[in-house]
Amino acid sequence: MKAGPSQEEIRRHNLGTLLRHVHIGGSMSRAVLAERMGLNRSTILGLVSELGAAGLVREELPRETGRAGRPSLVVRPESDRVYVLAFDVGVDRMSAARIGLGGVFLDRREIPVLPGPRDAGKVAEVLAGCALDMVGAARRGTHCVGVAAAVRGTVRRSDGLVRAAPYLGWEDEEFGEDLMRRLGLGLPVSVGNEASLGALAEHLRGAGTGCQDLVYLHGDIGIGGGVVTGGQLLGGDCGYGGEIGHMVVNPRDGRPCGCGARGCLEAEAGERALLEAARRDPSSTGREAVHAVVEAADRGDIVARAALRDVGDWLGIGVANLVNVLNPRTVVFGGTLREVFLGAAAQIRSRINRLALTASRENLRLRVGELGDDAVLVGAAELAFSEILVGPLETLARAGARTA
Amino acid sequence: MKAGPSQEEIRRHNLGTLLRHVHIGGSMSRAVLAERMGLNRSTILGLVSELGAAGLVREELPRETGRAGRPSLVVRPESDRVYVLAFDVGVDRMSAARIGLGGVFLDRREIPVLPGPRDAGKVAEVLAGCALDMVGAARRGTHCVGVAAAVRGTVRRSDGLVRAAPYLGWEDEEFGEDLMRRLGLGLPVSVGNEASLGALAEHLRGAGTGCQDLVYLHGDIGIGGGVVTGGQLLGGDCGYGGEIGHMVVNPRDGRPCGCGARGCLEAEAGERALLEAARRDPSSTGREAVHAVVEAADRGDIVARAALRDVGDWLGIGVANLVNVLNPRTVVFGGTLREVFLGAAAQIRSRINRLALTASRENLRLRVGELGDDAVLVGAAELAFSEILVGPLETLARAGARTA
Numbered sequence: 001m002k003a004g005p006s007q008e009e010i011r012r013h014n015l016g017t018l019l020r021h022v023h024i025g026g027s028m029s030r031a032v033l034a035e036r037m038g039l040n041r042s043t044i045l046g047l048v049s050e051l052g053a054a055g056l057v058r059e060e061l062p063r064e065t066g067r068a069g070r071p072s073l074v075v076r077p078e079s080d081r082v083y084v085l086a087f088d089v090g091v092d093r094m095s096a097a098r099i100g101l102g103g104v105f106l107d108r109r110e111i112p113v114l115p116g117p118r119d120a121g122k123v124a125e126v127l128a129g130c131a132l133d134m135v136g137a138a139r140r141g142t143h144c145v146g147v148a149a150a151v152r153g154t155v156r157r158s159d160g161l162v163r164a165a166p167y168l169g170w171e172d173e174e175f176g177e178d179l180m181r182r183l184g185l186g187l188p189v190s191v192g193n194e195a196s197l198g199a200l201a202e203h204l205r206g207a208g209t210g211c212q213d214l215v216y217l218h219g220d221i222g223i224g225g226g227v228v229t230g231g232q233l234l235g236g237d238c239g240y241g242g243e244i245g246h247m248v249v250n251p252r253d254g255r256p257c258g259c260g261a262r263g264c265l266e267a268e269a270g271e272r273a274l275l276e277a278a279r280r281d282p283s284s285t286g287r288e289a290v291h292a293v294v295e296a297a298d299r300g301d302i303v304a305r306a307a308l309r310d311v312g313d314w315l316g317i318g319v320a321n322l323v324n325v326l327n328p329r330t331v332v333f334g335g336t337l338r339e340v341f342l343g344a345a346a347q348i349r350s351r352i353n354r355l356a357l358t359a360s361r362e363n364l365r366l367r368v369g370e371l372g373d374d375a376v377l378v379g380a381a382e383l384a385f386s387e388i389l390v391g392p393l394e395t396l397a398r399a400g401a402r403t404a
Numbered sequence: 405m406k407a408g409p410s411q412e413e414i415r416r417h418n419l420g421t422l423l424r425h426v427h428i429g430g431s432m433s434r435a436v437l438a439e440r441m442g443l444n445r446s447t448i449l450g451l452v453s454e455l456g457a458a459g460l461v462r463e464e465l466p467r468e469t470g471r472a473g474r475p476s477l478v479v480r481p482e483s484d485r486v487y488v489l490a491f492d493v494g495v496d497r498m499s500a501a502r503i504g505l506g507g508v509f510l511d512r513r514e515i516p517v518l519p520g521p522r523d524a525g526k527v528a529e530v531l532a533g534c535a536l537d538m539v540g541a542a543r544r545g546t547h548c549v550g551v552a553a554a555v556r557g558t559v560r561r562s563d564g565l566v567r568a569a570p571y572l573g574w575e576d577e578e579f580g581e582d583l584m585r586r587l588g589l590g591l592p593v594s595v596g597n598e599a600s601l602g603a604l605a606e607h608l609r610g611a612g613t614g615c616q617d618l619v620y621l622h623g624d625i626g627i628g629g630g631v632v633t634g635g636q637l638l639g640g641d642c643g644y645g646g647e648i649g650h651m652v653v654n655p656r657d658g659r660p661c662g663c664g665a666r667g668c669l670e671a672e673a674g675e676r677a678l679l680e681a682a683r684r685d686p687s688s689t690g691r692e693a694v695h696a697v698v699e700a701a702d703r704g705d706i707v708a709r710a711a712l713r714d715v716g717d718w719l720g721i722g723v724a725n726l727v728n729v730l731n732p733r734t735v736v737f738g739g740t741l742r743e744v745f746l747g748a749a750a751q752i753r754s755r756i757n758r759l760a761l762t763a764s765r766e767n768l769r770l771r772v773g774e775l776g777d778d779a780v781l782v783g784a785a786e787l788a789f790s791e792i793l794v795g796p797l798e799t800l801a802r803a804g805a806r807t808a
Contacts, residue, residue, distance in 0.1 A: 002421070002441060003414075003418045003441040003442050003443040003447075005409070005414065010409065017406070037406060038406050154761060154764070156763070163762075163763040164761075164762070164763060212641075213641040213645075225729070229633060229638050229645070230636060230638075230639070232634060234634075234638075234730065235634070235731070236617050236633065236730050236731025236732060236733075236764075237616070237617040237732060237767060238731060238763070238764075238767065239731070240731040240764045241617075241633070241731040241764075242729065242731075243729065243731075243761055243764060244728075246759075246760075246761055247725045247728055247729055248653070248724060248725055249652070250655065250656065251653065251654065251721050251759075252654065252656055252657070253656070259761060260758075261724075261758060261759045317652055317655050320652060320665075321651045321652055322729070324647040324648070324650045325629070325631070325645065325646065325647065325651055325726070325729065325730075326638065326645050326729075327639070327641050327642060327644040327646075327647075328641060329640075329641035354664075354665060355650075355652050355655075355665045356650075357558060357568075357647055357650055357663060358567075359558040359560070359568060359642070359644050360558070360640075360642075360644045360645075360647060363641060
């Protein structure tokens with residue numbers, strides 16, 4: 001419990017808040033900003049001028065107003081003055097992007113890889129090379145102000161240590177530190193769990209916009225989860241919160257899970273369970289394989305239908321538990337679970353209706369992710385933008401000093 | 405995202421923060437307050453003077469210092485200037501208390517009742533009568549600054565509507581409004597879920613002091629739950645979060661639960677399940693009945709031992725799930741689950757070790773509640789203190805105006 005801030009801290013807070021408003025909400029007039037921030041217009045004018053002078057926002061005529069009369073100017077984020085680097089260390093590909101204020105993708109690269117263990121140093125080397133290429137291609141006078149990477153695994157919040165990422169064969173890897181060294185940009189690299197970052201992304205820019213209590217389930221090789229509660233990402237004690245895929249839903253006769261337990265949601269409702277139940281080639285995994293099962297069920301294939309129903313049942317049980325414990329407003333299905341949800345929505349909903357308390361589920365919305373495959377990268381970018389949205393001018397000054 | 409506060413708001417915030425420090429932390433020197441609040445000593449002196457003049461804190465010599473030399477004064481909360489009223493509508497008794505700053509019980513009453521449905525109006529009438537009696541007995545010049553009540557059920561955060569409290573036979577009861585009218589003190593009555601308030605109490609004053617991420621499980625007729633994450637009570641979208649007792653742990657062949665579902669944690673590990681498994685008279689419930697099973701197991705009674713093992717298994721599964729989803733630092737067992745935990749700790753711990761992710765559980769502490777039966781009342785009192793800890797002088801002025 002700290003004391004209230006000083007005048008200077010308030011100024012910085014206000015600059016950061018205004019920048020965050022246009023970064024997340026897009027172009028808006030000074031009048032709207034004044035209302036949302038609870039400040040008078042002259043204060044807003046001062047803040048906009050300061051951010052404008054720094055090149056972080058610009059005032060311009062709105063694209064279209066739909067109203068008669070002279071339109072008022074809108075404040076929009078400058079996507080070309082500062083950017084962040086975002087990485088997603090995926091199962092069968094790695095992605096890197098250079099993303100500007102407002103969440104604009106300025107550059108992006110995809111690196112297909114074979115699923116399976118990967119040397120952490122090699123991953124950092126490849127991603128750093130790719131990123132430095134993007135940095136080199138950026139316009140002169142633009143600054144990198146943050147770097148973040150997403151992995152599918154448990155990541156310690158305090159220092160970004162990757163505690164475990166079985167799909168990569170990683171244990172206690174100082175991946176962020178390594179990536180930072182190889183980038184040589186003088187910026188720390190934040191590392192986060194892929195589904196937590198997906199949750200953040202869908203909360204800020206996707207299916208959960210405006211919703212303060214959200215659960216995000218991300219399917220690919222496993223089932224990752226991220227929880228937003230009261231508008232904040234739930235990290236828990238060390239940042240490992242949100243491991244929804246390892247909630248045990250079938251303790252009595254559950255399938256073995258990669259984590260060593262049995263009956264985890266991931267083991268019962270993950271990609272592998274679906275493909276096995278649908279009697280598909282277990283070596284063919286990934287988006288296409290899941291899609292093929294959903295399509296077959298659509299066409300009336302009985303085995304595929306039963307498989308989807310089974311997986312939908314387990315997902316419904318898992319979501320019902322989360323609804324009782326977390327009372328979210330929105331549950332978002334992303335990654336391959338997007339397809340699964342579309343094929344098993346009725347089953348999932350019916351389980352939730354039977355198992356979740358009436359009060360807890362009555363306003364519940366089930367949604368598919370709106371950001372598609374980009375959710376994780378977008379979330380990583382938001383993590384990387386954290387610093388400039390707290391102290392815009394200081395962060396920019398530091399970036400300028402590094403480049404000079 | 406609001407703008408930073410005005411000077412006046414900062415002053416109010418600082419007064420509230422200082423009062424909160426001594427209210428929760430007890431007596432402390434101005435030097436310690438200056439350090440914890442990040443303010444200089446002269447500012448602290450000004451704040452203490454203002455709160456002192458209002459009669460909310462007092463400076464005095466510490467009880468004992470253990471150091472040579474002149475001891476410095478400590479600031480302590482005045483427990484006799486303002487108080488709150490706290491109610492707990494329990495299963496087999498109702499409790500009411502008048503509690504002063506610092507969490508001091510100034511007066512308390514217990515009203516034994518028969519378990520079972522109770523008319524909400526009648527409950528409000530009895531509690532109001534009891535409370536007004538305590539108010540009448542209070543010293544002149546002291547003010548009531550908040551009222552809160554706890555029920556075992558789902559309570560809507562926005563207006564305190566009790567959506568469902570099956571043990572009372574309540575559905576959509578405007579209990580808080582009714583109690584407010586009957587009290588006639590001109591103060592709103594906050595209503596909360598008993599286990600959420602228990603979680604708050606153990607977090608602020610009990611087994612979870614200093615811990616920002618805590619799960620509290622409260623056993624009596626059912627299993628209630630409360631979650632504190634990042635130092636905040638997890639309410640979710642409408643305030644129904646924390647219904648841990650209705651997490652389904654045994655979906656395949658679970659026992660029927662009072663909520664209509666099957667295999668809920670409450671159905672598998674609650675009081676009734678334990679007593680049934682121990683082949684006890686199902687009509688004898690409550691603390692004594694649970695205690696008798698634990699004692700019998702201690703003495704080597706095989707049936708009682710098996711019953712405890714079984715219940716411990718399910719509790720372990722439930723807690724493991726919470727550990728994976730929430731990554732708490734501390735899990736606190738309160739109510740009758742205190743006894744159960746003491747009798748089945750090894751079983752619970754072993755399940756958690758098998759089912760929770762290593763990273764998520766490695767710093768986990770399992771604890772019994774330190775506040776015993778008072779946890780719920782203490783939590784209700786903290787809810788009732790919210791207002792004065794945000795704006796001490798304004799709240800006191802309003803209280804004075806009401807009494808005049």
